[in-house]
Amino acid sequence: MATLELINLSKRYGKKVWGAKNVNLKVNNGEFVVFLGPSGCGKTTTLRMIAGLEEVTEGKVIIDGKDVTYLEPRKREVSMVFQSYAVWPHMTVYDNIAFPLKLRKMPSKFIDKTVEEVSKMVKIEELLKRYPSQLSGGQRQRVALARALAVKPKIFLMDEPLSNLDAKLRVKMRTELKAIHHKTGATTIFVTHDQSEAMSMADRIVIMKDGRIVQVGTPDEVYFNCANTFVAGFIGTPPTNFFKMNVIRSSDEIHLKNEYIDIKISEKVKKSLEKYNKDEIIVGIRPENLLITNNNDEAIFKEKILVVEPQGSHQIIAVELGEQIVKIVAPAFPKYSADEIINVSLDHERLMLFDIDTEERLEDI
Numbered sequence: 001m002a003t004l005e006l007i008n009l010s011k012r013y014g015k016k017v018w019g020a021k022n023v024n025l026k027v028n029n030g031e032f033v034v035f036l037g038p039s040g041c042g043k044t045t046t047l048r049m050i051a052g053l054e055e056v057t058e059g060k061v062i063i064d065g066k067d068v069t070y071l072e073p074r075k076r077e078v079s080m081v082f083q084s085y086a087v088w089p090h091m092t093v094y095d096n097i098a099f100p101l102k103l104r105k106m107p108s109k110f111i112d113k114t115v116e117e118v119s120k121m122v123k124i125e126e127l128l129k130r131y132p133s134q135l136s137g138g139q140r141q142r143v144a145l146a147r148a149l150a151v152k153p154k155i156f157l158m159d160e161p162l163s164n165l166d167a168k169l170r171v172k173m174r175t176e177l178k179a180i181h182h183k184t185g186a187t188t189i190f191v192t193h194d195q196s197e198a199m200s201m202a203d204r205i206v207i208m209k210d211g212r213i214v215q216v217g218t219p220d221e222v223y224f225n226c227a228n229t230f231v232a233g234f235i236g237t238p239p240t241n242f243f244k245m246n247v248i249r250s251s252d253e254i255h256l257k258n259e260y261i262d263i264k265i266s267e268k269v270k271k272s273l274e275k276y277n278k279d280e281i282i283v284g285i286r287p288e289n290l291l292i293t294n295n296n297d298e299a300i301f302k303e304k305i306l307v308v309e310p311q312g313s314h315q316i317i318a319v320e321l322g323e324q325i326v327k328i329v330a331p332a333f334p335k336y337s338a339d340e341i342i343n344v345s346l347d348h349e350r351l352m353l354f355d356i357d358t359e360e361r362l363e364d365i
């Protein structure tokens, strides 16, 4: 177990492309941190610099207070699990797991005990005599995990380890990985572009865009206190609805208005708007914070339902406001259907406001 610190960590490919730029992060002992972001945002590059597989252009990697920026990978005491299972086909499962321990010249009794321990942890103790070709994809990935666990690394690095598995197995493995982390307490960095994977596993999520960190926080923090429109749009399914609106100030009220929507803002939100002197603003409302109501006075808009997508536990309702499709997550009952006219209000506590120019969230909400 160890702490990890990244200081201004940057990687430039060629003359122009920055794979990662000024990444600053402190990871606590035993923490499970997930790097999340769209394809090409720099997650893998950053992970590989931590592992020592990628040369650092600028900045430092510190593990347990020691500068390892230029230390070769095997001396860093980190283990990495990749998306492709990367198990050796000519070795049995036992030998695959034992290999890194044999390299370290560990006594055979110790190796036996460790293989038994980690294979139980990842539930492959029955498969030790098989070869990888005799395993399913999920089982192969478990072998790769066991091999990484066997060396008891200071830091566990995982690059999309679940993405080759089918949807059901992915969800199952998430829970298992979280349980393994709970058991081992190993400091873990996990890379994914799947936000629900990140939300369900992470102690903290590091959201990246264009090689930079845009927000670091617990799953709740990045969901409820999004730093900007990028985070609000990236986290959550269906994604946040965004509206460009005018700020209409009168002596006793403030309204946020566009052609279709009129929001009379609450006292709480009023405060943050007092400091905002622009006439336009971006409003973000999550689909579950739009509420279908019978009360005309509460409604921020009234519209015909375009389509209803039943999901069992809830319904996703789409309406069209001009060119924009707006999504509403409603409870499973009452049932709605296309062409029905609905009044829609909102949970004012969950309204998100963003600066029209910077797209950063307004403070004090």
Ligand SMILES: Nc1ncnc2c1ncn2[C@@H]1O[C@H](COP(=O)(O)OP(=O)(O)OP(=O)(O)O)[C@@H](O)[C@H]1O
Residues within 6 Å of the ligand: 013, 014, 017, 018, 019, 020, 037, 038, 039, 040, 041, 042, 043, 044, 045, 046, 193
């Ligand atoms: N060897 C390379 N040479 C040149 N550019 C590279 C190289 N490796 C990565 N890049 C670029 O660096 C940026 C970050 O890539 P990286 O692989 O870290 O992204 P990622 O977030 O892990 O994406 P993905 O989810 O698709 O794996 C991208 O713009 C990518 O094109």
